[in-house]
Amino acid sequence: MGNMTAETNPVLGWAGFAFGGAALLVSLIVFLAGPFAPQQSVGVSLGELAAEIVSSASRSMAGLEQPEPEVAARTIDDFLDIGIAVAATVAILFGIAALVRHESRRLAVSGIALGGFVIAFQVFTFVVAMIAGVILIAAVVGSLSDTFGDLFGG
Template sequence: MADAVEAPRSTLGWIGFATGSVALVLTILIFWAGPFAPQQDVGVGLGELVADIAKSAARSVAGQPQPAALVPARDIDDYLRIGVGVLAGLSIILGVAALVRYERKRAAISGIALGGLAVGFQLFAWMMMQFVGGLVICAVIYTLRDAFGDMFGGLFGG
């Protein structure tokens, strides 16, 4: 009888599946239960945004230089998002390594898919938040059209 070549154990594939599962669950947890760091009230944040826009416009009209950019401090939410990205990337790498080692395809492809879903969910949520944030900023600038009239150069038809 011919000797059958036995596929290696699916160690890397199952580790990739586990890390991909943790990354996807952590992504969903961050999205639904977060943010975990203390946040300012939305009204306070929008008020500060409007005040900063007004101060920046006044400095620009007066010909004064703008202040230097501030580096924001990292909080627990930033570290959680970085951790999810690392886990998802590790899951994809482990799945590909399992395929290269000719391990069972189901575990390897599951690890790649779960890692990709974690990254995809995080990017989709980030993209939607950026889109909505841009709409809010456009609405604030449009609201300021009467206060700054000619400063925006007829941008709003006034």
């Protein structure tokens, strides 16, 4: 009974690799081809933002209450982002489970790496978009203060 090792079938490792690969593929499709939901033009969005800032500042200076926040409707883009995050997390969990079961180390680490990369990619693109949005909003507020200097105290 000497050297008997139980050869396990690397099911969890392959599943983690498959989920990580699928998450990466969908993430790149969403990044390169998206958004898939209908979007307003940037000019309309900025105009509405500027009008909302002015009306909010006017209500605040007049001592009026601000309106209740509106719940945004979910779009296909939101569901795709959630699905990507879930698939990446499942890839990481399957990879960890494969390591615990002593399955193929390469497959397990590949699933963990793919899942981690997809999550890092999603976070990175979100942070870059938020920074660009803050810069854009600051530019709009700056132009509003030039236009409506008396309202904003400029």
